[in-house]
Amino acid sequence: MAESASTGERVRVRVPGKINLALCVGPRRPDGFHDLATVFQSVSLADELTATPAPAGVVTVEVAGADAALVGPAEDNLAVRAARLLAATYAPDAGAHLQIVKGIPVAGGMAGGSADAAAALLACDRLWGLDVGTEALLDLAARLGSDVPFTAMGGTAVGHGRGERLRPVRVDHVFHWVLVTSGTGLSTPAVFRRFDELHPPQDVADPQIPDGLLEALQAGDPVALAATLRNDLAEPALDLRPDLGATLGAGTELGALGGLLSGSGPTCAFLAADAEHARALADGFRTRGVGRDIHVVEAPGSIGFPHAGRG
Numbered sequence: 527m528a529e530s531a532s533t534g535e536r537v538r539v540r541v542p543g544k545i546n547l548a549l550c551v552g553p554r555r556p557d558g559f560h561d562l563a564t565v566f567q568s569v570s571l572a573d574e575l576t577a578t579p580a581p582a583g584v585v586t587v588e589v590a591g592a593d594a595a596l597v598g599p600a601e602d603n604l605a606v607r608a609a610r611l612l613a614a615t616y617a618p619d620a621g622a623h624l625q626i627v628k629g630i631p632v633a634g635g636m637a638g639g640s641a642d643a644a645a646a647l648l649a650c651d652r653l654w655g656l657d658v659g660t661e662a663l664l665d666l667a668a669r670l671g672s673d674v675p676f677t678a679m680g681g682t683a684v685g686h687g688r689g690e691r692l693r694p695v696r697v698d699h700v701f702h703w704v705l706v707t708s709g710t711g712l713s714t715p716a717v718f719r720r721f722d723e724l725h726p727p728q729d730v731a732d733p734q735i736p737d738g739l740l741e742a743l744q745a746g747d748p749v750a751l752a753a754t755l756r757n758d759l760a761e762p763a764l765d766l767r768p769d770l771g772a773t774l775g776a777g778t779e780l781g782a783l784g785g786l787l788s789g790s791g792p793t794c795a796f797l798a799a800d801a802e803h804a805r806a807l808a809d810g811f812r813t814r815g816v817g818r819d820i821h822v823v824e825a826p827g828s829i830g831f832p833h834a835g836r837g
């Protein structure tokens with residue numbers, strides 16, 4: 527988890543969004559999920575969640591920030607569901623007001639809702655004085671969604687299972703990326719469904735992390751990293767949203783080292799050689815009028831819970 531601070535009866539948590547440097551998708555499982563081999567990395571684009579006390583059994587949410595209008599009703603908010611799940615499991619009489627400031631694009635493939643759920647778990651655990659421990663929080667996180675455990679950990683991690691089985695990876699180098707958001711979101715279940723339509727299960731191999739990816743990360747070598755980036759959801763996402771092909775093409779033309787769809791999209795992520803190159807790429811996207819917002823970010827964007835991973 528990113529930085530958090532408590533002042534009296536107020537707990538504030540800053541929680542980063544993520545990109546998947548590799549998102550390798552296996553066949554659909556009987557439970558409807560897909561086994562993944564993925565490398566998650568936090569980026570320096572974050573939401574902020576503040577939890578304050580509320581009467582017993584009451585959990586409310588208020589959302590502000592760029593994409594606030596796109597977040598659905600309070601009862602569907604993943605942060606509210608997270609706080610209610612923590613209360614139901616450990617503190618039935620607890621209540622909280624949650625205030626979220628969105629910095630992560632909504633429905634952008636960057637795990638914004640998942641990040642807020644992770645932030646709510648950590649903030650309410652502190653607010654209510656529970657101290658349930660990292661393993662228990664990660665268990666609850668996995669029940670809320672496949673991306674929630676990683677957003678609770680932050681940093682860099684290899685993910686297996688449906689993305690909830692995590693192994694943290696130590697990365698001492700910073701990589702520079704440009705994120706190009708889209709004016710219209712993409713539904714994660716719809717992208718996985720199109721993957722199934724395009725790939726009959728018998729044609730889908732067990733997913734593997736691309737050779738050389740982790741070595742490139744640990745060597746701090748963006749050129750080598752660019753050669754290993756992979757997202758198996760790009761094909762179905764581009765099938766649903768052919769306009770994203772132009773965004774990815776613009777990145778190649780502007781000289782990005784590599785580019786890929788972030789998660790299930792539609793945000794596209796472009797790898798730069800260094801901070802100056804990232805700023806130049808961002809200027810290029812702005813000049814061409816590509817995408818909705820252009821963000822220059824660093825990855826990994828935060829340090830996670832120490833020793834939070836599970837094999």
Ligand SMILES: C[C@](O)(CO)[C@H](O)COP(=O)(O)OP(=O)(O)OC[C@H]1O[C@@H](n2ccc(N)nc2=O)[C@H](O)[C@@H]1O
Binds near residue numbers: 635673790
């Ligand atoms: C695309 C990624 O963001 C990559 O990290 C994640 O795989 C999606 O994670 P998420 O949004 O937390 O997804 P969940 O809320 O767990 O699941 C939403 C839906 O996505 C599909 N889903 C998700 C994860 C997975 N490993 N296989 C799937 O098929 C399922 O249809 C599921 O009903």
Ligand SMILES: Nc1ncnc2c1ncn2[C@@H]1O[C@H](COP(=O)(O)OP(=O)(O)OP(=O)(O)O)[C@@H](O)[C@H]1O
Binds near residue numbers: 636
């Ligand atoms: N706290 C929240 N922040 C943003 N979206 C939320 C939140 N709670 C629920 N949602 C809903 O979840 C849906 C997906 O939004 P989200 O921003 O999490 O997508 P995403 O980044 O594409 O997710 P992922 O990368 O995990 O697949 C949207 O329809 C949104 O209304």
